[in-house]
Amino acid sequence: MSAAEKTELAPIPGHVPLERVYDFDYIYDARLLENPHERMKSLHKEAPPLFYSPRYGGHWVVTGKEELRQVACDPELFTSVTRGIPAMAEQPVLIPLTFDPPRHTQYRAPLNAKFTAKGVAPLEGAVRAMAAGLIDAVAAQGYCEFMNDVAEPLPPTLFFNIAGMPTDRLKEFRQLAEDATAAPDPCVRMTSIKKIAAILKETVDARMAEPRDDLISEMVTKDFGGQRLTPDEILNYAVLLFLGGLETVVNALCFTARYLALHPALQAELRADPTRIPLVMEEMLRLHGIAMAVRRATRDTELDGVAIQKDDMFMLMVPAVNYDPVAFENAESMCPGRKEALATFNMGPHRCIGANLARLEMRVFFEEWLKRIPEFRLDQARPPKFFGGLNLAVRSLNLVWG
Secondary structure, eight states, X not given: OOHHHHSOBOXXXXXXXXXXXXXXXXXXXXXXXXXXXXXXXXXXXHSOSEEEEOBTTOEEEEOXXXXXXXXXXXXXXXXXXXXXXXXXXXXXXOTTTTOOTTHHHHHHHHHHGGGSHHHHGGGHHHHHHHHHHHHHHHHTTTEEEHIIIIITTHHHHHHHHHHTOOOSOHHHXXXXXXXXXXXXXXXXXXXXXXXXXXXXXXXXHHHHHSOOSSHHHHHHHSOBTTBOOOHHHHHHHHHHHHHHHHHHHHHHHHHHHHHHHHOHHHHHHHHHOGGGHHHHHHHHHHHTOOBOEEEEESSOXXXXXXXXXXXXXEEEOHHHHTTOTTTSTTTTSOOTTOSSOOOTTOSGGGSOTTHHHHHHHHHHHHHHHHHHSOSEEEOTTSOOEEEOSSBOEEEEOEEEEO
């Protein structure tokens, strides 16, 4: 079924110039489902850096880096307090994502130290041991379904252990996370968020009764802006951590493995000189952005020379921003050591708190993978499968070697 058959086209508001209208469905677009990041590149060739899509009630889509900066760095004008795209019946509360400063700052500041480069450095040994174990389990067989066998278990298990969340239901959790971020039906999204909250309530209640050395316990014991978090606030915070831990790095690992499978010469270079891996991983993170974000205009304004009306909705298409030819020289090329900062982790107060952990996981994993696995390639009989939504995501990735 085509995107046009799955979702309706909303009328174009009178203040939207027709030359800014471009039909793009961030969940069902056929080219996105075929090759997500090639589709991100194409947006710059076919649409302006700020365009209007009539899908899901109608919304603006930001693909330019300067336009992203203006929106993401001005929470007073472009708020994170939204019902999403498509709009849910009620406002989801995901702390601190759905809050603006100063409350966002109060919620986030007490946990910042845990996620600095220095804060995540002690986790390297655990990441390396877990990665080595997963890789060794598939190395001798000469093939793997990379998503399920390797990528899916690693970041969620690591992060859930840090957070103090259960790790024994990853498959179920991944489906709930997909429903919460990629379902076209807003009722399904809200229901999934509530199911996640119900699962995590037992853990939150246990930490409130007896804190341990984990993130949820820190939410229980730390001071947030002069006060302790309520049980509901802790639960809402835990739901956001749950969603973050399940999506971004899992898919970044998969897209990077796919890229390397298509570029055997780069594999050989990194095996010969592993010191290049950190710079190459930074470019992999740029070329394979994952997460998007939603904003709402709080008043009439102007952006990129276009009139914006109060309550206009915005999809920050961050993975496409990384291909902005105005911001990045040779934007489609893999150029380790770039001076331009990638947009993958967003900008402004909502810049991803887990960026340093993601970099650590990517570097350590591929150090171990390239050390243990010989030249690998895509399984031509079973091509990769992808899906859309608020994250560009991999459904399956079959690799072979030997």
